[in-house]
Amino acid sequence: MPYEFYKVLHLLAILALFTSMGGLAMVAIRGGSDEEKKKARKPLMIIHGVSLIVIFVAGFGLMARLGMMGNGWPTWIFGKLGVWLVLGGASAMLKKPMGATWYLILPVLGAVGAALAVYKPG
Numbered sequence: 001m002p003y004e005f006y007k008v009l010h011l012l013a014i015l016a017l018f019t020s021m022g023g024l025a026m027v028a029i030r031g032g033s034d035e036e037k038k039k040a041r042k043p044l045m046i047i048h049g050v051s052l053i054v055i056f057v058a059g060f061g062l063m064a065r066l067g068m069m070g071n072g073w074p075t076w077i078f079g080k081l082g083v084w085l086v087l088g089g090a091s092a093m094l095k096k097p098m099g100a101t102w103y104l105i106l107p108v109l110g111a112v113g114a115a116l117a118v119y120k121p122g
């Protein structure tokens, strides 16, 4: 697959990931029985999980197309893996209502992931 394909796929999955996290936040703050909440969370958890996998696969596809799969990855890739891990853990954190700051921290983390790819520090 070409570089452009992996790039659009990477971005699509990131958009879907953030949509799912918004949905999970909404389920956490609204009323309803545990059973109702569980039912509402299920499709969002699936979208979150699938998006994480696609971000990862497309990210490595991009690395391959950029000729970066040789020995020794640049430091910014490890930063991206860190962002990816934290965003992965967010689905568990979003089980309960989170403080308003988290609703800012999550998109800022996404921006850090983007900035790492744009500036490529190290």
Ligand code: HEM
Residues within 6 Å of the ligand: 010, 014, 055, 056, 058, 059, 060, 062, 063, 066, 077, 080, 081, 083, 084, 087, 109, 110, 111, 113, 114, 117, 118
């Ligand atoms: C498994 C983790 C990840 C890997 C291996 C990875 C890898 C990459 C690579 C190699 C590029 C292409 C850079 C270029 O075209 O020069 C890229 C682009 C990008 N990544 Fe990731 N990425 C990962 C996770 C993330 C996450 C979690 C986010 C944000 C939530 C993110 C946001 C972006 C954005 C916005 C671009 C496009 C930047 C541009 O076009 O200039 N990535 N990523």
